[in-house]
Each structure stands twice: as C-alpha cells, then as structure tokens.
Amino acid sequence: MAEYAAEGKIPEVLFWVGCAGSFDDRAKKITRAFCKILNKIGIEYAVLGQEESCTGDPAKRAGNEFIFQMMAMTNIEILNAYEVKKIITACPHCFNTLKNEYPGLGGRYEVLHHTQFLKQLMHEGRLKIEGGKFEGRKITFHDPCYLGRGNDEYEAPRELLQKLDAELVEMRRCKSNGLCCGAGGGQMFKEPEKGNKDINIERTEEALAEKPNIIATGCPFCNTMMTDGVKHFNKSDEVQVKDIAELLAEAEDL
Numbered sequence: 001m002a003e004y005a006a007e008g009k010i011p012e013v014l015f016w017v018g019c020a021g022s023f024d025d026r027a028k029k030i031t032r033a034f035c036k037i038l039n040k041i042g043i044e045y046a047v048l049g050q051e052e053s054c055t056g057d058p059a060k061r062a063g064n065e066f067i068f069q070m071m072a073m074t075n076i077e078i079l080n081a082y083e084v085k086k087i088i089t090a091c092p093h094c095f096n097t098l099k100n101e102y103p104g105l106g107g108r109y110e111v112l113h114h115t116q117f118l119k120q121l122m123h124e125g126r127l128k129i130e131g132g133k134f135e136g137r138k139i140t141f142h143d144p145c146y147l148g149r150g151n152d153e154y155e156a157p158r159e160l161l162q163k164l165d166a167e168l169v170e171m172r173r174c175k176s177n178g179l180c181c182g183a184g185g186g187q188m189f190k191e192p193e194k195g196n197k198d199i200n201i202e203r204t205e206e207a208l209a210e211k212p213n214i215i216a217t218g219c220p221f222c223n224t225m226m227t228d229g230v231k232h233f234n235k236s237d238e239v240q241v242k243d244i245a246e247l248l249a250e251a252e253d254l
Helices: 002-006 018-023 023-041 056-063 067-081 094-103 115-124 155-164 199-206 219-231 243-252
Strands: 013-016 084-087 111-112 138-141 167-169 213-219 241-242
Touching: 002 067, 002 111, 013 023, 018 023, 018 219, 023 115, 023 199, 023 219, 023 241, 023 243, 056 067, 084 094, 094 111, 094 115, 111 115, 115 155, 115 243, 138 155, 155 167, 155 243, 167 241, 199 219, 219 241, 241 243
Parallel strands: 013 084, 084 111, 138 167, 138 213, 213 241
Antiparallel strands: none
16 A cells, blocks of 8 residues: 555555454465455555554454554554545454444445455456356355344355355355354454353354355354364365355466
8 A cells, every 4th residue: 555655546445454364374365365356357456564453353342442442543544544445355353343333433434345345346247257167066155243244244245156156055044143153252362161062063063064065254263163163073075164255266267
C-alpha cells in the first residue's frame, strides 16, 4: 500500500491478510491461493504488509476491550491515512470486526469476505470457474460462525462450490442452524474446558457422516479445527479440508 501511495495511486481493493493468513503455515496456503486467483484475473490489489496488525478480534472476544480499542485505533489511523475504501479478507473474524466493530471507532469501509468478493467477480463475468476436475467428488461446507450466523452470508460460498461440478452435500446442522467448530470467541488460543467431547470432534463427526471427499471451509480457524478433527478419526488420507479459495485455484490449475 505504501508503494501505491508513493506513486499517488489507489488500488481497487485492499487485501487484509490477517494473523492466520500471515503467520500460520497452513493458512498461508489459503492466502497464496486467493492471491493467485486475483493475479490471474488482473485485480489490482494491495496489502499493508508490515503496517498491518491484528484487528483485535481475539482480545475483544476474550473480554479485553481496552486492548481491542488500542489495536483498532492504530489500524484505523493507517487505513484512513491511505484513504482505503474497500477491504477483502479471507478470515470471517477479521471480516466481522472490520465491518461491524470498526465503524463505531471511525473506520468506515466496504468490507467483503473473500467468498463474497469472488461471487461478485463471477457475476461480473471477470471470474470464470471450470470445475470439471471435481466431477464425481463429494463436498460438504462448514459454515463459519462470523460469516453465517454473524453476518447472514450463506449463499456466496455455496454458489462458488456449485460451480465445481462436485456433489454439494449439507451437514445435518448447517446454515443458520450450523454448529461452531470450537475456535471462536478466543477459544482458538486456549485449551477447551473439560467436557465429554471437544466441539471440533462433534462437528467433524457430522461432516464425516455425509461421506465427503472434501470438507470445504471459509475460515482459517475452522480449517485448523476441522483438520484436527479429521486427524482424530484417522481420515486424513480419505478426506481433505480445503478453503474455497484453494478449491477454486485448484480448479484453474493455479
């Protein structure tokens, strides 16, 4: 973004990479897949790079409003200085926080989850999806809490997946009745409380009951929890856990 500003230019969108997409080795693959799609169709985008820090979502959900507001204000100052108008992020936690929490602190932007943006590009005819590679395979989609119930977005991910020529099967609990993977509300960063069963194990059981080849996700936290669940059941060789961006990039041989 600093390079664009130095040239007096403004990109079409700012890609907010997020902590997972920047530092987690598994989530970096999602970041790369999404960028490959944007590069292929010629979307002019920028990232903040070293100037990007956590949105403050985990601090807020864990109850530390003070830390959240400090982090948010720092980010808002940077975003406003660059006159950012449109932000895309592959993480529903970042998406929800930037979209719903930042306006109250002076950060007003058009914020889209990457599935919403890709659906938009598809409707505009800029993104064409060839899904033949997935013919005969079965995919089930796990709704991220902050995309689905939190922001009422259920159709964008499914519309993209339906273009892959795979059979899209729904879990028993899906859409507005979906079950959390167990990572939200700051749980990603701590051990679960004692109970009979971890939530991600319960959720993975529901996914595996549909006998899918692929569990599709739209969130790096969900991806981690579902991957751990698949490993728990020793199904890693039979069932893949992939972000929608990775599936689209794979369909295009990117």
